[in-house]
Amino acid sequence: MFAKGRFSVPLKIPYHAGTHPILVTGATGFLGSHLMAELLCRGYHVSVLVRPGVQATGRERIRALLNWFGLSGDLLSGDDIVEGYLDRPNLGLNQSDTNRLMKCESIVHCASATAFAARKKAAVERANITGLQNILTLALQGKCSSFHYVSTVYAMGKGGGICREEPICSDSFNNFYEESKCRAEHLALEACTRSGTKLFIVRPSIVYGHSRTGRTFRFNALYYPIKTVSHLRDLFEFDIRNRGGAHAHAMGVSIGSDGRLRLPIRIETVEGGGLNLIPVDYFISSYLALMESGAEGGIFHLVNSRPTPIGDLIAYVQAYFRLDGLEWHDPPDSGAVPRSALENLMDSYLDVYRPYMRDTRVFENERTRALLLDKGIECPAFDYEIFSRCMAYAVESDWGRKLQVG
16 A cells, blocks of 8 residues: 655765765654665765664664665665664764764764653753764764754744844744754854864754655644544544534534534634745755755755645645634634634644744745755645645555554
8 A cells, every 4th residue: 555655866876975974863753764865865875873772673763764765775784774872972882883973974963852842841952952962072073074953944933024044043932842953053053163064054944745745754743733633523523423423513513414524613823824834855855955065054944935824724624624614813813702612622732833823934045045946946835736645645544553664
């Protein structure tokens, strides 16, 4: 059912691939795995630092990911898969592994904890701050001449207006994840400036699956609220069709004569609020274009010049899942009528995402966009066609449960 993915770029060895490996951290994560696969497809010598697993070793998880990408596990030798711990001194490595990684001339640091919940603050601190400090130590003690840090545009914290490709000055954030990414940027800037190491800070917005295939193995961010709506639809429809519908009717849920389920839920956002969404294939092609451009480092925004309004996203959800009743309101308007039990339930799932659903900022990227357009790379608008492909893959894979990855 789930055919192996043939990655986007045919195997080729560019003239600048070099003989020294590029170290990728976070290679079992979403962005890190895609970067690892693309680098291997382009003929780069890649090493990965991966945490040992409980049910599967780091090597086994990397092999499973390569299989998901439709790539041979032989593209990475056993010596190129190094098991270690970012949050431990010396990365928890023996001297032999340390010496091997210190030969890397470039480091792509993707490893990150993305939890928003306050209870995960210590884990986020270890991953995003301590982990970065430890990998920077390795970089500065070794042969690393260019350090590539995957940040996020949301490291810029709260605020409005235009957010430029510049160092961050904000001291106000929506959650500790944002704050940690901001602190990490400053740590990288300070260390690389002091050592003369070329630094690339790449700030993507919200990354979803492949725009042409819908494939992904992570179903958080964009997917999580939609999965919640999908599950509510299934639960209430089953209740109505098989159990008399008492529970559904108590929540104001019904099925119309056209067979569409009505979920009366007001989604709180603001006029002009929307999500800045980029597909993972755009992220990867853009990232490699920046890496191969010969630029001397800098800060780069990988964003969509056409953010998706929440109203459009609601329309896509209702069309694809055959729903009615979802609508958006400004918070003052929705407060005029008390929130229903169903709306309170949905609010509990959307709470951590609310600041992003109300986002009206403009993430300026003129320098990055000009560089990418020169190479024929442009971010597609998140339209209903792309949404449908992504949802079809999500539903077919049962939101990742049927995938054997990592």
